[in-house]
Amino acid sequence: MPGPDKETDLTERIEAFLSDLKRGGSGTGPLRGSAETARETTALLRRITAQARWSSAGDLMEIIRKEGRRMTAAQPSETTVGNMIRRVLKIIREEYARSRGSSEETDQQESLHKLLTSGGLSEENFRQHFAALKANVIEAINELLTELEGTTDNIAMQALEHIHSNEVIMTIGRSRTVESFLKDAARKRKFHVIVAECAPFCQGHKMATSLSEAGIETTVIADAAIFAVMSRVNKVIIGTQTVLANGGLRAVNGTHTLALAAKHHSTPLIVCAPMFKLSPQFPNEEDTFHKFVSPHEVLPFTEGEILSKVNVHCPVFDYVPPELITLFISNIGGHAPSYIYRLMSELYHPEDHEL
Amino acid sequence: MSAEPSVASSSTPATQHKKTTRGGTRHFTEGGPVKKDGIQQAKTEGKELTKEEKQRLRKEKKQQKKSKEKKDEKASQESEKEKKPVSSASPASQPPTQPITPKAPSAVPTLVPVPASETPAPADKPAKSKAEMKAERRARQEAERASKQGKKGEVGQQAAPGKPKAPPSELQPVVKRLPEHVQVDNPEVLKKLAKKLERQQIPLRSDYGYKVSLFSHLHQYSRKAPLTQQLSIPSTVIHPAIVRLGLQYSQGIVAGSNARSVALLHAFKQVIRDYTTPPNEELSRDLVNKLKPYISFLNQCRPLSASMGNAIKYIKKEISNIPSQCKEEEAKSKLLNCIDRYIDEKINLAAKAIAKSSIEKISDGDVILVYGCSSLVNHILCEAFEKNRKFRVIVVDSRPRLEGREALRRLVQRGISCTYVLISAVSYILPEVSKVFLGAHALLANGYVMSRVGTSQIALVAKAFNVPVLVCCETYKFCERVQTDSFVSNELDDPDDLIVTRKGKTQLEHWQEVPSLGLLNLVYDVTPPDFVDLVITDLGMIPCTSVPVVLRVKNVDQ
Numbered sequence: 001m002p003g004p005d006k007e008t009d010l011t012e013r014i015e016a017f018l019s020d021l022k023r024g025g026s027g028t029g030p031l032r033g034s035a036e037t038a039r040e041t042t043a044l045l046r047r048i049t050a051q052a053r054w055s056s057a058g059d060l061m062e063i064i065r066k067e068g069r070r071m072t073a074a075q076p077s078e079t080t081v082g083n084m085i086r087r088v089l090k091i092i093r094e095e096y097a098r099s100r101g102s103s104e105e106t107d108q109q110e111s112l113h114k115l116l117t118s119g120g121l122s123e124e125n126f127r128q129h130f131a132a133l134k135a136n137v138i139e140a141i142n143e144l145l146t147e148l149e150g151t152t153d154n155i156a157m158q159a160l161e162h163i164h165s166n167e168v169i170m171t172i173g174r175s176r177t178v179e180s181f182l183k184d185a186a187r188k189r190k191f192h193v194i195v196a197e198c199a200p201f202c203q204g205h206k207m208a209t210s211l212s213e214a215g216i217e218t219t220v221i222a223d224a225a226i227f228a229v230m231s232r233v234n235k236v237i238i239g240t241q242t243v244l245a246n247g248g249l250r251a252v253n254g255t256h257t258l259a260l261a262a263k264h265h266s267t268p269l270i271v272c273a274p275m276f277k278l279s280p281q282f283p284n285e286e287d288t289f290h291k292f293v294s295p296h297e298v299l300p301f302t303e304g305e306i307l308s309k310v311n312v313h314c315p316v317f318d319y320v321p322p323e324l325i326t327l328f329i330s331n332i333g334g335h336a337p338s339y340i341y342r343l344m345s346e347l348y349h350p351e352d353h354e355l
Numbered sequence: 356m357s358a359e360p361s362v363a364s365s366s367t368p369a370t371q372h373k374k375t376t377r378g379g380t381r382h383f384t385e386g387g388p389v390k391k392d393g394i395q396q397a398k399t400e401g402k403e404l405t406k407e408e409k410q411r412l413r414k415e416k417k418q419q420k421k422s423k424e425k426k427d428e429k430a431s432q433e434s435e436k437e438k439k440p441v442s443s444a445s446p447a448s449q450p451p452t453q454p455i456t457p458k459a460p461s462a463v464p465t466l467v468p469v470p471a472s473e474t475p476a477p478a479d480k481p482a483k484s485k486a487e488m489k490a491e492r493r494a495r496q497e498a499e500r501a502s503k504q505g506k507k508g509e510v511g512q513q514a515a516p517g518k519p520k521a522p523p524s525e526l527q528p529v530v531k532r533l534p535e536h537v538q539v540d541n542p543e544v545l546k547k548l549a550k551k552l553e554r555q556q557i558p559l560r561s562d563y564g565y566k567v568s569l570f571s572h573l574h575q576y577s578r579k580a581p582l583t584q585q586l587s588i589p590s591t592v593i594h595p596a597i598v599r600l601g602l603q604y605s606q607g608i609v610a611g612s613n614a615r616s617v618a619l620l621h622a623f624k625q626v627i628r629d630y631t632t633p634p635n636e637e638l639s640r641d642l643v644n645k646l647k648p649y650i651s652f653l654n655q656c657r658p659l660s661a662s663m664g665n666a667i668k669y670i671k672k673e674i675s676n677i678p679s680q681c682k683e684e685e686a687k688s689k690l691l692n693c694i695d696r697y698i699d700e701k702i703n704l705a706a707k708a709i710a711k712s713s714i715e716k717i718s719d720g721d722v723i724l725v726y727g728c729s730s731l732v733n734h735i736l737c738e739a740f741e742k743n744r745k746f747r748v749i750v751v752d753s754r755p756r757l758e759g760r761e762a763l764r765r766l767v768q769r770g771i772s773c774t775y776v777l778i779s780a781v782s783y784i785l786p787e788v789s790k791v792f793l794g795a796h797a798l799l800a801n802g803y804v805m806s807r808v809g810t811s812q813i814a815l816v817a818k819a820f821n822v823p824v825l826v827c828c829e830t831y832k833f834c835e836r837v838q839t840d841s842f843v844s845n846e847l848d849d850p851d852d853l854i855v856t857r858k859g860k861t862q863l864e865h866w867q868e869v870p871s872l873g874l875l876n877l878v879y880d881v882t883p884p885d886f887v888d889l890v891i892t893d894l895g896m897i898p899c900t901s902v903p904v905v906l907r908v909k910n911v912d913q
């Protein structure tokens with residue numbers, strides 16, 4: 001009958017997604033971009049909403065939380081998964097509140113008086129059943145999906161406001177967002193791009209070939225030359241893996257050096273990051289912040305005996321503190337790093353920060 | 356400044372009279388305060404010189420003129436023309452033999468009364484360092500001297516008041532001619548170089564690949580096309596030891612400042628051993644001339660480093676100081692001893708002295724970060740380990756040279772516990788580090804440290820984490836050049852080195868075919884002195900800003 005089939009189908013899809021996540025992050029650089037992961041996660045959550053059995057908002061949130069925990073555990077460094085889950089949870093809360101007809105969702109933490117008198121929204125409140133809730137939630141998730149699809153284009157549209165002609169722009173590694181940003185600006189303006197190759201994965205090479213094919217004057221440099229050429233650079237534009245709650249970044253390794261060099265030469269550092277990369281994590285969670293891959297990338301097995309006598313590290317990410325960042329460009333416009341906390345409160349509910 | 360002697364020598368004898376009679380009506384196009392003083396002196400003392408003194412001074416000026424080669428022609432041409440409006444009253448007894456070449460920069464030094472104190476200074480220095488160019492210029496000078504006979508008088512007059520000045524070499528800087536290898540974008544310079552190499556029968560190495568526009572003034576060679584391919588074997592012009600050395604340099608087999616200098620000196624020892632003075636020639640002059648094409652050849656293989664430049668200067672000085680009555684065998688053995696002593700003192704003993712000072716800076720429990728492969732830093736760490744200091748080392752490496760692996764092997768062999776990371780992970784590993792030891796290729800006169808590319812980055816990040824940075828450098832690598840960025844004078848390595856194959860795919864394989872894609876492989880960069888906390892040299896531990904003091908002390912010694 002359709003019920004059990006739907007369920008098994010759903011579980012199969014979830015399992016497939018989880019194994020995909022586990023494999024995708026196996027240390028050779030992201031096989032898929034964050035945008036794709038975000039889209040797939042949201043699509044899966046929509047399917048769960050549609051096909052799972054739940055009677056009230058609370059049930060749905062419980063199901064989504066459970067699946068969410070499994071997904072984040074499969075690949076902790078892929079934070080977009082967790083971000084999408086939190087977005088959907090917030091959507092559910094909002095739809096629930098709207099169905100109840102109350103306008104409380106806007107005032108939740110706004111006033112101390114409310115905190116004292118209402119005692120906060122408790123879990124019980126989500127037990128009411130609303131017939132239209134499912135449809136509303138699915139519609140809202142569809143809106144979220146459309147927003148996700150347009151993020152890269154929205155960011156690229158702002159390119160001409162930030163790049164003038166004959167500029168020298170520096171970037172590191174490979175970011176699809178930055179790539180489309182620069183290509184969009186190159187349609188109207190002429191400028192030079194210097195790409196730091198970002199060893200050991202050397203993603204910068206692919207970025208450089210792609211940019212030069214679009215007709216942009218590109219130069220590839222080794223990581224060691226970042227400070228040496230920085231004095232001739234007008235702007236640094238980078239992408240990132242995650243934007244942290246304090247406005248800092250978790251970006252590909254080498255970005256902190258790049259940010260320090262830019263600060264030394266007073267060169268503006270612009271981060272192109274769509275909203276789904278914003279995560280309520282803080283950088284002091286030491287054991288979840290860093291991710292390491294096989295040291296074979298750094299010191300290959302062909303080196304022989306010394307391998308057993310040395311420690312080799314190959315971290316994938318770097319922390320960049322918010323003081324070094326000048327501007328964030330996201331699909332909803334440009335922000336200073338000090339504004340990030342505000343955006344976070346709009347996107348996620350504080351109770352969802354811990355899944 | 357260096358054009359002043361030519362100015363002085365090109366004054367007319369007629370104006371001499373004018374000076375004695377009217378002291379004040381002199382017009383200058385531009386002038387600094389120093390020049391005005393000389394003028395005052397000339398004005399006051401011009402009347403007192405007798406004919407004999409003028410003759411004597413004329414002769415001295417002649418001598419000085421011989422040793423100054425560079426700006427003779429052009430500057431003197433201009434100065435002649437400038438003299439004319441000044442000495443308008445005197446009929447120009449010497450008709451202008453050369454037309455004016457309108458060159459604005461040389462207008463400054465072509466003032467009429469040049470303070471003689473400045474003239475001896477440039478004369479001396481060029482004599483020492485440009486000795487090798489004498490032969491080329493002699494022919495031209497004979498012709499010029501005839502036309503300038505009369506003008507020596509005025510020069511002599513200037514020389515008199517200016518004589519009793521302090522050792523000029525200390526106070527008057529010499530602007531050296533810009534080396535060829537940073538003027539690749541100037542076609543005249545390239546033509547001159549091509550002619551010179553043709554004369555010396557050395558093949559010209561051609562540039563390879565698309566050069567990034569910021570670096571179009573530098574050479575970029577490919578390792579796959581070594582210069583020796585164009586030489587005949589056996590080469591009749593270049594000594595085989597030098598050919599081998601050149602090949603070792605261009606292929607990167609001998610790399611590293613100290614290694615290159617020592618290899619160079621050993622090759623020169625071989626050359627000296629095999630040298631025989633041709634008849635009717637003096638060893639001191641001929642050997643220096645023999646070495647010139649070798650140096651051009653080595654320069655073509657790979658631009659000379661600062662330490663090599665200093666070593667070559669030393670050898671040339673030693674050779675030209677050989678007295679002419681010295682027998683050949685004696686002279687040769689003397690030179691060989693000199694070279695041995697130089698290597699011993701400047702490199703080996705210096706390393707020992709530096710190691711001794713550095714060991715005081717290493718305490719138990721230290722975590723020391725080193726970058727790339729510096730022979731000196733490796734030596735220091737091995738010595739410290741012998742003295743039973745307990746520390747561990749983090750070796751930072753960078754593409755495309757990956758020299759750190761060599762350092763890693765050497766340290767691990769001694770039993771030092773090491774960690775190895777790439778330079779992009781340096782901000783991850785730096786919180787663990789207590790000290791950073793860096794080697795240097797050269798120390799510039801404005802306190803900047805010139806070293807392997809990436810050194811300045813490490814110093815920057817270390818500064819951000821408040822980790823002390825110590826640079827170890829022997830004094831023979833100190834250099835009088837000044838530089839503020841890594842663009843104007845650098846070396847471009849083979850751009851194909853950046854290409855890497857990962858998982859069977861080579862992204863940049865066809866980079867030459869894409870017109871807007873360039874690869875940049877820098878070799879050196881400069882670290883500003885505010886990133887460096889201490890420089891450890893064989894003369895002691897000094898701050899970065901004391902480099903010109905050390906240079907001055909060394910010059911006075913010599």
